Amino acid sequence: MGAQKSKKVLSKMPRHRCIFLSLFGLIILVLIINFYFAFVINNNKLPNPTESPKVVYAPSRIPFASSSSSKKLIILESPMRVKDTKVALTKRTTSIEAELKIKDILLHLPPKYSKPSVLLKTEVSKLWTYLQPSVGTSTQLWSVAREWVGARSIIPPRSPLLGSVLKTISLAKIINAQNAPGGTQLKLLITLEGGQQALFKPQWYKRDEHIEGPVYSGKDRHNAEVAAFHLALLMGLRRVPLTAGRKVNIQKEIMTVASKSLLKTFSTDDKNNTCFYGNCHYCSQSDAVCAHKNWMEGAIILMLPSNLKLKQFRSPWQRTYRDNKAAKWEVDHKYCHNIKLNKIYNPQSGPRLLDLIDVAIFDFLIDNGDRHHYEVLSNVSGAAVMFIDNGKSFGHPFQDHLDILAPFYQCCLIRQSTWERLQLFTGSTLGSALEKIMSTSYISPVLTSHHFAALNRRMHAVYATAELCFEKFGEGRVVVDDGYR
Ligand SMILES: Nc1ncnc2c1ncn2[C@@H]1O[C@H](COP(=O)(O)OP(=O)(O)OP(=O)(O)O)[C@@H](O)[C@H]1O
Numbered sequence: 001m002g003a004q005k006s007k008k009v010l011s012k013m014p015r016h017r018c019i020f021l022s023l024f025g026l027i028i029l030v031l032i033i034n035f036y037f038a039f040v041i042n043n044n045k046l047p048n049p050t051e052s053p054k055v056v057y058a059p060s061r062i063p064f065a066s067s068s069s070s071k072k073l074i075i076l077e078s079p080m081r082v083k084d085t086k087v088a089l090t091k092r093t094t095s096i097e098a099e100l101k102i103k104d105i106l107l108h109l110p111p112k113y114s115k116p117s118v119l120l121k122t123e124v125s126k127l128w129t130y131l132q133p134s135v136g137t138s139t140q141l142w143s144v145a146r147e148w149v150g151a152r153s154i155i156p157p158r159s160p161l162l163g164s165v166l167k168t169i170s171l172a173k174i175i176n177a178q179n180a181p182g183g184t185q186l187k188l189l190i191t192l193e194g195g196q197q198a199l200f201k202p203q204w205y206k207r208d209e210h211i212e213g214p215v216y217s218g219k220d221r222h223n224a225e226v227a228a229f230h231l232a233l234l235m236g237l238r239r240v241p242l243t244a245g246r247k248v249n250i251q252k253e254i255m256t257v258a259s260k261s262l263l264k265t266f267s268t269d270d271k272n273n274t275c276f277y278g279n280c281h282y283c284s285q286s287d288a289v290c291a292h293k294n295w296m297e298g299a300i301i302l303m304l305p306s307n308l309k310l311k312q313f314r315s316p317w318q319r320t321y322r323d324n325k326a327a328k329w330e331v332d333h334k335y336c337h338n339i340k341l342n343k344i345y346n347p348q349s350g351p352r353l354l355d356l357i358d359v360a361i362f363d364f365l366i367d368n369g370d371r372h373h374y375e376v377l378s379n380v381s382g383a384a385v386m387f388i389d390n391g392k393s394f395g396h397p398f399q400d401h402l403d404i405l406a407p408f409y410q411c412c413l414i415r416q417s418t419w420e421r422l423q424l425f426t427g428s429t430l431g432s433a434l435e436k437i438m439s440t441s442y443i444s445p446v447l448t449s450h451h452f453a454a455l456n457r458r459m460h461a462v463y464a465t466a467e468l469c470f471e472k473f474g475e476g477r478v479v480v481d482d483g484y485r
């Protein structure tokens with residue numbers, strides 16, 4: 001009926017009025033489309049109460065990115081790619097919805113989160129004291145560190161020998177160096193005097209370099225490993241392997257003790273810098289890492305005791321590493337409910353889910369979107385998720401990837417001890433606390449001031465996520481004491 005009526009009206013209309021009306025309609029349509037895109041782009045700006053307005057919310061995937069690839073990414077240059085990104089982004093419904101809500105809460109976060117805690121100073125000075133070497137360097141400290149490792153932590157809460165262990169890591173003679181097996185990134189397996197094994201992750205980037213592209217772009221950042229170690233200490237999540245920065249004389253300390261196959265990959269570049277490329281999935285002769293003449297900075301990560309075996313699990317919140325394919329967690333609004341049906345992730349039957357939420361908060365703060373797998377000690381009851389491999393963090397201080405928080409905002413659970421610990425960093429104090437304890441590092445300054453500012457900003461987003469959950473379910477149901485720490 002209606003269609004017939006409008007047909008009649010149109011047929012009665014003079015031809016030029018018809019054309020005018022069609023043109024008018026078209027203009028309105030274009031305006032609506034423009035308005036829509038302006039709205040989407042505007043929403044990609046992260047509300048940021050304290051820091052630089054340059055900060056953007058970054059979608060975690062961008063078309064044509066390759067996982068862990070070192071290649072420079074070409075981003076959003078042609079209109080076609082822009083269109084692809086928008087289509088793919090709109091499909092990641094769970095992340096988009098949560099992010100909009102978190103950003104909204106950030107605009108009116110309760111004032112208690114802006115007030116510094118009176119307890120922080122004591123905690124920082126305690127850690128700072130532990131980080132000072134209290135005894136001389138000694139390879140006898142390897143057995144001390146070995147005994148520290150338990151089901152749920154790598155370092156005990158009270159650790160006055162910590163600084164001495166780290167100093168020994170930074171100074172002990174390297175007696176063997178070879179390609180490290182496992183993983184995709186270039187790293188060496190070194191043996192320190194006294195038989196202690198460790199990984200050496202070399203420096204690829206300058207401190208102020210920003211990694212563009214998807215969250216998992218670029219190569220490992222050695223300083224990120226050092227920073228993650230210290231941040232975990234601050235957060236009371238002492239599950240990062242002992243990590244120290246070290247400046248190594250490549251020729252004297254590595255080449256003289258290198259295995260034959262590793263030695264083959266060494267060369268000198270046209271500026272007389274010593275370079276090597278090792279042997280790994282992403283290793284190639286054309287992509288060697290180079291020292292400054294002979295000096296190379298790196299992170300030394302102590303291997304866990306060899307009698308303790310690690311068991312690896314695929315992360316339920318693993319990314320697809322493809323822009324045009326969303327993972328289940330990015331589209332399924334009941335994802336956490338379904339995950340909890342699996343016995344290992346049921347909070348009633350073990351600590352695993354709450355551990356993964358701890359990891360998510362930690363990873364969001366350090367901006368690590370590459371925890372595709374996680375590891376726990378095998379055959380140990382109540383074993384904690386260890387924070388192994390933090391190399392892809394601290395890539396970009398002006399970007400926040402809120403979807404790293406998905407385990408938190410999808411499950412709306414947090415361990416009580418973690419939540420209490422997070423209260424220490426209200427009032428934008430996390431950055432300066434970390435800066436203070438990292439001033440003890442052998443490669444200080446470990447991070448630029450922009451990264452410290454990013455930590456404060458991201459901490460607010462964590463509080464906002466908690467508030468989102470409290471609004472939905474009430475604090476009493478979100479903060480749980482599962483008997484684990
Ligand atoms: N401190 C450690 N103690 C024991 N094992 C470790 C330690 N660090 C790393 N590993 C083992 O080595 C593997 C590879 O290390 P890592 O994940 O750092 O390398 P990667 O090249 O970045 O890996 P990927 O490409 O999978 O991200 C880990 O999955 C873990 O099993």
Ligand SMILES: [Mn+2]
Pocket residue numbers: 183185370389391392
């Ligand atoms: Mn890695």
